[in-house]
Amino acid sequence: MAKVITLGFLGCGNIGGGVYHLLTDMHGEILKRENIDIRIKSALVKSIAEARSDVPKDIMTEHADEVLKDPDIDIICEFMGGEQPAASFMQQALENGKTVVTANKMALALNWHRLQAAAVGHHAGLYYEASVGGVIPVIRSLTVSLNADEIDQVMGIVNGTTNYILTQMSQQGRSYTDVLAEAQQLGLAEPNPTADVEGYDAAYKLSILSSIAFHTRVTYAKIHREGITGITPDDIAYGREMGYTLKLLAIGKRSGNSIEVRVHPTFLPNEHPLARVDGSLNAIYIHGKYCQDMMLQGRGAGDKPTASAICGDILYAACHMDTPTVPSFDNTAETDPAISFTDNWNCRYFVRLDAADTPGVLGSVASAFSARSISIASLLQRPSKEKGRAQIILITHEANEQAVQETISSLNAELVDVKSMIRVEC
Amino acid sequence: MAKVITLGFLGCGNIGGGVYHLLTDMHGEILKRENIDIRIKSALVKSIAEARSDVPKDIMTEHADEVLKDPDIDIICEFMGGEQPAASFMQQALENGKTVVTANKMALALNWHRLQAAAVGHHAGLYYEASVGGVIPVIRSLTVSLNADEIDQVMGIVNGTTNYILTQMSQQGRSYTDVLAEAQQLGLAEPNPTADVEGYDAAYKLSILSSIAFHTRVTYAKIHREGITGITPDDIAYGREMGYTLKLLAIGKRSGNSIEVRVHPTFLPNEHPLARVDGSLNAIYIHGKYCQDMMLQGRGAGDKPTASAICGDILYAACHMDTPTVPSFDNTAETDPAISFTDNWNCRYFVRLDAADTPGVLGSVASAFSARSISIASLLQRPSKEKGRAQIILITHEANEQAVQETISSLNAELVDVKSMIRVEC
Numbered sequence: 142m143a144k145v146i147t148l149g150f151l152g153c154g155n156i157g158g159g160v161y162h163l164l165t166d167m168h169g170e171i172l173k174r175e176n177i178d179i180r181i182k183s184a185l186v187k188s189i190a191e192a193r194s195d196v197p198k199d200i201m202t203e204h205a206d207e208v209l210k211d212p213d214i215d216i217i218c219e220f221m222g223g224e225q226p227a228a229s230f231m232q233q234a235l236e237n238g239k240t241v242v243t244a245n246k247m248a249l250a251l252n253w254h255r256l257q258a259a260a261v262g263h264h265a266g267l268y269y270e271a272s273v274g275g276v277i278p279v280i281r282s283l284t285v286s287l288n289a290d291e292i293d294q295v296m297g298i299v300n301g302t303t304n305y306i307l308t309q310m311s312q313q314g315r316s317y318t319d320v321l322a323e324a325q326q327l328g329l330a331e332p333n334p335t336a337d338v339e340g341y342d343a344a345y346k347l348s349i350l351s352s353i354a355f356h357t358r359v360t361y362a363k364i365h366r367e368g369i370t371g372i373t374p375d376d377i378a379y380g381r382e383m384g385y386t387l388k389l390l391a392i393g394k395r396s397g398n399s400i401e402v403r404v405h406p407t408f409l410p411n412e413h414p415l416a417r418v419d420g421s422l423n424a425i426y427i428h429g430k431y432c433q434d435m436m437l438q439g440r441g442a443g444d445k446p447t448a449s450a451i452c453g454d455i456l457y458a459a460c461h462m463d464t465p466t467v468p469s470f471d472n473t474a475e476t477d478p479a480i481s482f483t484d485n486w487n488c489r490y491f492v493r494l495d496a497a498d499t500p501g502v503l504g505s506v507a508s509a510f511s512a513r514s515i516s517i518a519s520l521l522q523r524p525s526k527e528k529g530r531a532q533i534i535l536i537t538h539e540a541n542e543q544a545v546q547e548t549i550s551s552l553n554a555e556l557v558d559v560k561s562m563i564r565v566e567c
Numbered sequence: 568m569a570k571v572i573t574l575g576f577l578g579c580g581n582i583g584g585g586v587y588h589l590l591t592d593m594h595g596e597i598l599k600r601e602n603i604d605i606r607i608k609s610a611l612v613k614s615i616a617e618a619r620s621d622v623p624k625d626i627m628t629e630h631a632d633e634v635l636k637d638p639d640i641d642i643i644c645e646f647m648g649g650e651q652p653a654a655s656f657m658q659q660a661l662e663n664g665k666t667v668v669t670a671n672k673m674a675l676a677l678n679w680h681r682l683q684a685a686a687v688g689h690h691a692g693l694y695y696e697a698s699v700g701g702v703i704p705v706i707r708s709l710t711v712s713l714n715a716d717e718i719d720q721v722m723g724i725v726n727g728t729t730n731y732i733l734t735q736m737s738q739q740g741r742s743y744t745d746v747l748a749e750a751q752q753l754g755l756a757e758p759n760p761t762a763d764v765e766g767y768d769a770a771y772k773l774s775i776l777s778s779i780a781f782h783t784r785v786t787y788a789k790i791h792r793e794g795i796t797g798i799t800p801d802d803i804a805y806g807r808e809m810g811y812t813l814k815l816l817a818i819g820k821r822s823g824n825s826i827e828v829r830v831h832p833t834f835l836p837n838e839h840p841l842a843r844v845d846g847s848l849n850a851i852y853i854h855g856k857y858c859q860d861m862m863l864q865g866r867g868a869g870d871k872p873t874a875s876a877i878c879g880d881i882l883y884a885a886c887h888m889d890t891p892t893v894p895s896f897d898n899t900a901e902t903d904p905a906i907s908f909t910d911n912w913n914c915r916y917f918v919r920l921d922a923a924d925t926p927g928v929l930g931s932v933a934s935a936f937s938a939r940s941i942s943i944a945s946l947l948q949r950p951s952k953e954k955g956r957a958q959i960i961l962i963t964h965e966a967n968e969q970a971v972q973e974t975i976s977s978l979n980a981e982l983v984d985v986k987s988m989i990r991v992e993c
Binding site for chain 1: 782861872887
């Protein structure tokens with residue numbers, strides 16, 4: 142006799158529809174593989190009349206309690222997006238002893254402590270593979286496969302929209318606003334693109350990724366966040382000339398009890414495996430004491446890849462109803478006081494200056510950097526379009542964030558206009 | 568109170584030593600993460616006196632039964648390598664109800680049916696993440712994360728030795744024998760390199776990979792296998808000129824109930840993600856109905872990365888002693904009769920010919936291909952070093968293996984000398 146597992150959906154748009162179709166398509170195969178008969182009993186929607194999904198309307202309901210409190214339902218799959226009411230619905234489901242599967246990075250990153258406490262307290266499972274990197278199995282790889290290792294670095298392209306925009310800007314030399322408008326027309330960027338282009342989405346994902354990689358709670362508030370709206374084709378072109386590719390990266394590093402977590406545009410050497418991850422692909426680079434370097438890449442969005450990851454979670458949950466999995470690190474609302482978070486990291490820096498083309502300017506720029514012990518690795522000077530001005534582009538050796546910021550502030554604004562400062566990882 | 572889990576090792580060389588050191592180094596951290604106190608009680612070695620590992624001699628034994636039959640031991644970790652006695656020791660361990668963790672692709676590929684039957688019959692676990700791709704979490708990704716998906720393709724660089732040799736040949740234009748000798752000096756190739764360079768190692772790994780990807784037993788005997796010993800710098804150079812990179816690939820494809828499994832040198836377009844995986848790195852490209860395209864890359868060998876994967880398995884096993892995992896597909900000794908295995912696949916072909924430089928030869932070559940409906944996608948003709956001869960290099964559009972083999976046999980040997988035929992994937 143097959144084990145019957147009954148699902149309830151919270152939300153039934155693009156992702157919910159994708160999961161419905163996968164489970165319908167693969168029902169017989171899943172029965173054969175795991176002897177589990179997965180049934181979808183109900184799906185919460187705002188309005189049945191206005192539901193655009195082709196999921197049968199007879200399983201839809203407009204009443205959350207019909208899903209959350211239904212004693213038949215074993216696993217709640219949350220596809221609502223946004224923090225609320227998704228987070229409180231998930232918490233209620235867990236408190237009712239139901240296992241939760243979600244792809245909602247925002248609700249999870251901001252409410253992890255509540256959700257985890259509810260899961261542990263009620264012996265329920267909490268699974269979220271699709272919340273970071275879409276179908277890329279990075280959550281399970283970190284929490285299970287690398288669980289005996291000591292991870293010191295995660296670095297990811299975790300937002301497909303910004304990677305698409307930067308790739309187009311890079312390949313076609315077009316402006317940010319131009320490519321954004323096109324991405325919006327193609328449905329690759331939201332009408333309000335803030336969450337993607339300002340790095341909020343990547344920061345929620347980094348909160349999750351670094352928490353599990355470093356086995357300690359990394360709250361969203363600890364993350365330094367910058368978006369891509371200030372990036373110009375000039376930055377990308379000069380970077381390329383110097384051998385670098387621009388990506389919006391979510392970076393987490395741990396050294397002893399010190400952690401740095403930051404989302405910002407980043408130049409990578411062209412040979413870095415992440416530099417070659419183009420378009421809407423996602424990828425996560427991992428480094429650890431034992432595993433050394435590793436990279437996982439795949440589709441970060443789309444209904445089918447996301448459904449694959451979610452249904453992998455559903456099937457694992459269904460096979461392990463009696464031994465549910467929840468994250469095992471300390472789950473307090475705040476970060477562990479033993480851990481320090483630094484905004485004053487070391488990395489390399491790309492700095493682009495527009496300077497007066499007069500004798501001594503290059504010398505004064507060089508002096509400003511050397512005065513703070515910042516060593517310049519490569520430098521490029523070009524005539525500016527504007528007469529009497531020059532473009533100076535330099536890349537430093539490894540330097541301290543605060544020292545670089547101070548150097549930039551110290552430059553005489555009349556002589557030197559700082560056009561951009563972009564961090565460089567390698 | 569922490570749960571005590573006791574390990575016994577079978578073999579204690581490079582890998583066993585790596586696992587010992589990781590577990591010693593990470594003991595406190597693992598206790599903190601999972602509340603599990605992992606202890607290593609004994610390690611079987613051939614000769615304690617001659618053991619070169621720096622593992623303490625007081626846990627070493629020369630008697631297999633002291634490990635296999637010790638009632639204190641929960642998990643047996645097999646690091647012996649080779650088919651026997653590793654396979655029969657693992658079977659005995661499983662029959663004694665002990666969970667087994669192994670990295671031994673040969674013993675697993677050839678004895679899977681026996682090992683799986685013993686594991687299921689005695690409620691023991693069987694874990695083998697490190698058997699394919701070293702630290703790359705491809706086994707767990709396929710068996711868990713992608714368990715609800717329908718995988719139609721796995722394509723992997725799963726042998727670091729041959730990837731190192733081909734990378735050096737490609738980057739430096741050196742001959743196979745020259746690079747092999749250097750790799751042997753550097754310890755990157757065995758004194759007897761047959762298992763690597765003839766593709767046996769890759770074929771064992773493909774047997775495991777395609778069995779779990781396609782949810783059916785793919786025995787080693789079904790795999791078409793060719794090594795890299797016949798590859799010349801000329802092949803690599805002409806391929807590069809046409810935009811391709813040469814790799815030894817393990818390829819598994821499934822379409823309906825038809826499966827093709829093959830290990831052979833393969834040209835990939837330079838843009839393919841696997842084309843950029845150089846040196847001793849491993850990588851596995853996966854394609855499925857829902858997940859679409861995905862790639863996982865990392866260290867395929869080395870004591871630390873291998874130890875990371877093995878200890879991930881050990882820790883998962885330790886956390887799930889009551890619900891052990893074993894592969895869920897049919898585990899008979901032979902392949903499922905409903906599945907057909909084909910040696911007559913379709914792909915593209917690179918063919919290099921040394922031909923008499925006389926009028927009509929190119930026409931007769933072209934005719935031989937078109938007579939079997941094989942369409943030529945690109946062609947390059949060059950004067951040969953030998954007077955009166957020409958090099959003709961062509962790449963076909965997708966064509967049938969048998970038709971290509973027949974075409975090659977049909978060419979007039981006096982006029983046309985077939986130097987190489989290399990398959991092309993994209």
